[in-house]
Amino acid sequence: MSRVWEVPVDDATRVRDARTAAREACLRAGLAAPRTAVAELVATELATNLLKHAGGGRMVVNLVARPADGAGTSVQLVSLDNGPGIADVPAALRDGYTTADVSLGAGLGSCGRRANSFHLYSVPDCGTVAVARIDPEPAGRGTARDDMPAGGITVALARAERSGDAWGWARSDGLLTLLLADGLGPGPHAADAAGVAVAELRRGAGLPPVDILRRLHTALRPTRGAAVAVAQVDAERAELSYAGIGDVRARLRTGDTWTSLESHPGIVGAHIPAHVSLRRVPWRRDSLLVVHSDGLPGRWVPPEDPHLLGHDPSVVAATILRDAGSPARPVRDDTSVAVLAPDRRTSTHDSHL
Structure with a gap:
């Protein structure tokens, strides 16, 4: 799991690079096409948010152990920025919410719903960290998220x-x-x-x-x-x-x-x-x-x-x-x-x- 994808997101072309990194990571992890599509969507949304709301940042994509027993491989997408933070976190996490002209319109809420695990930490004037994990199997609706210890x-x-x-x-x-x-x-x-x-x-x-x-x-x-x-x-x-x-x-x-x-x-x-x-x-x-x-x-x-x-x-x-x-x-x-x-x-x- 030593393969690392790090994408500086400082202009619109980097959104495509973040999406490509997510796709390549899913290929390495052996994820099927539907899960790869989810990873690409999440990567695009996170990278778009970095540009639109934080003035840029970076995406880091890692291959990580699956949550059940530490065996197998999932894809972890991390966005990091030192921007102004998210002013209205509950609104930003509402499914479908977006203010970015170039966004897919999915919003962070959709990222949280589609990913197997999604965590967001934001502090005003300090920035935001978002971590999404994509497993080979879809997240079950109405079930507790299987997070890693x-x-x-x-x-x-x-x-x-x-x-x-x-x-x-x-x-x-x-x-x-x-x-x-x-x-x-x-x-x-x-x-x-x-x-x-x-x-x-x-x-x-x-x-x-x-x-x-x-x-x-x-x-x-x-x-x-x-x-x-x-x-x-x-x-x-x-x-x-x-x-x-x-x-x-x-x-x-x-x-x-x-x-x-x-x-x-x-x-x-x-x-x-x-x-x-x-x-x-x-x-x-x-x-x-x-x-x-x-x-x-x-x-x-x-x-x-x-x-x-x-x-x-x-x-x-x-x-x-x-x-x-x-x-x-x-x-x-x-x-x-x-x-x-x-x-x-x-x-x-x-x-x-």
Whole structure:
């Protein structure tokens, strides 16, 4: 899932580019024509809104794990901007509402109805983040949305086609395991290493984090290696376990306090320490874990807005990525941000006004 499509939306021709990116991603994911058409519609509407209402922004398209068990592939469409925000969110989410001359007339409400998952976060004078997920199967009418327990976003350095970073998650009995891998260096070889790590997680998700890292160490030996973080939630014990090797970083929010979780020096697949410590902490209803690669600026400021922190993890991750960089301070490497949160999210389209 290392293929990344990032489209700067700064003029009308870029709307077509966003639609093309959605189509290509659906082809990679093996989605049928009707679901591809939905992805194209959503991408067009989001890109049009960026131009008309935000003065531009960017679209990021990722391939992500499906929500049921972390296996299979869906398409995630993310629009990010630093525009004026949405003045009337309820109106904007009304099916068929639009004020854009070049819009399909579908509106954000239709995007939410057609996508399997749609989340919108907007703050006046700060901008808007929208995340839509398109699964192979249509969203069932009148049924609860099947949202992911973890969320993330990945971009490539200089808008390359493949990112050397990857994240994934898997369930095993009562355990939920999140992994983020940063392949050594940029380019396809780094992407291959990160991809091997995510694939291997699904075969060993029931193991403790340190054992997963050691298993990955063997699996990654034929590759150039990677920095890897593994976080695992035991719902029955209400406990989070974390272990990391290399330049991957994690911050845990509990209540109003952010705490850094340290990783050991090393490269999984090349050399790892004989002893890797495991950090265990309580996993509460107000907990939030952010794991990221070193492409994110080291001094990024953790979000404090309770409206954002209550959103789907994919929105939190995308907002952190957006706010950590800027055109004047672009990311300096492949970058991946993954977020894990208890099931305490607010309404799908909750926004801060």
